[in-house]
Amino acid sequence: MPTAVKQEKEDNTIKRSNSSLNFKKLVPKVLRSSSMKNPFKSKKPRTPVDIVRETRALLLYFHSGDDAGNPKRDEKLEQLDADIRELKSILYGIDESEPVPEACAQLTQEFFKEDTMRLLINCLPKLNFEARKDASRVIANLQRQPVHSRLIASDYLEANLDIMDQLITGYEDPVVALHYGGMLRECIRHQVVARYVLKPEHVKKFFDYIQLPNFDVASDAAATFKELMTRHKSTIAEFLAENYTWFFAEFNSKLLESTNYMTRRHAVKLLGDILLDRSNAGSMIRYVSSKDNMRVLMNLLRESHKSIQIDAFHVFKLFVANQNKPADIVNILCANRTKLLRFLTGFNMDKEDEMFEADKAQVMKEITELEPTTSFSCSGELFKPISV
Template identity: 55%
Template sequence: MTGGMGGGLFGPKARSPAELVRHTRDLLRFIADHPEPCSGKLEAKREQKITDLSISVRAMKSILYGDGDGDPVAEACTQLTREFFKDNTLRLVIVCVPHMDLETQKEVTLVFANLARQKVDSRIPASDYLEVNQDLLDILMAGFNNRDIAIHYSTILRDCVRHQVAARYVLYSQHMKKFFDYIQFPDFSPSSEAFKTFKELLTRHKSSAAEFFTKNYDWFFSDFHTKLLHSSNYVTKRQSIQLLGDILLERTNSSVMLRYVSSKENLIVLMNLLRVTRHFIILMLE
């Protein structure tokens, strides 16, 4: 059996990993073509497709992570990965996430997290796919504006920017400036997700981040100061101080650090922030 996709003794033959992906892709195409509730028999068909999709996603997860009866099989993972990135399965997944139930949304992010790291013939298919489908990153970034899908889109986005080609695209896009607004959302969940993704972009790929800071020094640190370090939200302020420290103390950012600390105004800001942070810590301990 492949992830529980087969029938009983006289049931249908179990699908291979590649067949499972093709079946999943067909389900996604139907849901993408019928995103909203329909009427009559078409709605019944749509609901069945959504149910079947949940089963298929669970089966892919079982192949990639293993199940209670055994560990994942390398060849099965390779077959699944090769087929998944052969066609626009990821695009369909992203488009259909808003129409999945909560459990399937969680499982599909786990499936992609695994696929994003898989190697096939010494290459990473996810990286190659994202290099020619960078518009998907725009769709994922727009997800921060939708509280219902923000956590799922941001999770997928973070797995995308593990690949330098995707991270560089976001770093040099108009989206970087939007992070300062997303992080200040009043709702904790999308705000927290935005900060985690923001930090990933600025710390994972050292050389790309250093180049970004050098080329965007003025506006970036200006916005970082005014919108994050001076945020009225204590959690945002404290996380931002820690992130700033991580940025400045990173060896590849040595030239940026020298430029930063050469400013008397920056040093005053840091001293004031450290004083405020220490005050809050003392109050919390009392």
């Protein structure tokens, strides 16, 4: 090997050796240890369980009242908002990505393991508007989340039914009324909850909430009331059988005879849904056997609003179709026969509806063929038709 080439190889070997040696001397031992943190390594992502636990800890902090005057309050509130938003993202997915069932199950189990739902409801007024919306959606979604094919939310609520008291009376606070109302409707999905809310002391509150001056709150209360009175058929049938007298007396006077158009409209539609349900056949027969109830419906037929008239007709036809009509109802129908037939002749849907026309024809036929009883008196006349 030529001397020049050999010398060059030896020089390169020395340079590599010095380079390695210099690195070891220049870099402190502590930075070369296995514990050195890599500034480019991302933080370990939090699990759904981690997020629920941090949310619970923050809720406990705010619920305890320690946040008053604490300089870190805003920082903690911002973190709580972020955690609730992250819980919502896990349950609903982000953008076009679908939620991961396993993550949802983990979140649901941890959420109902302790009293997180109660804490979140209690702290809701302290959250900002967007966070309240997110919290409402989280609680609503969790009512439908299965864990091993079981809705564990139902088990939790069965052991904590007093939470419903707070959601019901939430309609009295405009700040949280709509959020609590949305949660309450989702909780009513569970039959054990519906049975609790159907206690007379709770139901009577709705007759007042539906008439609140705040339109949005009153409408939300009406939506919850409808959900309560139509979802669990066997429970509703049992409630109506046990509470028939006071319930329909309140329903007629506070809702059907309300001075508010929207209240009357929602009420007459709901009445039809209740009475036309086969599960409530016993209560329906009792209702359509009352002349006082029929008088209320005949007055609704005289409404200037077509939507109310149509829904009232679908209930009124039950009085006429009843094959065991009491004598006083027969006499009232006979006394008002001419006016009723004249009214029904000009009473039509805005769009052609074969079923409606068939029902109307049958009602007119029944009224035409009625014979007054021996105690018949013209004092039964009460229907004053209006132009339709």
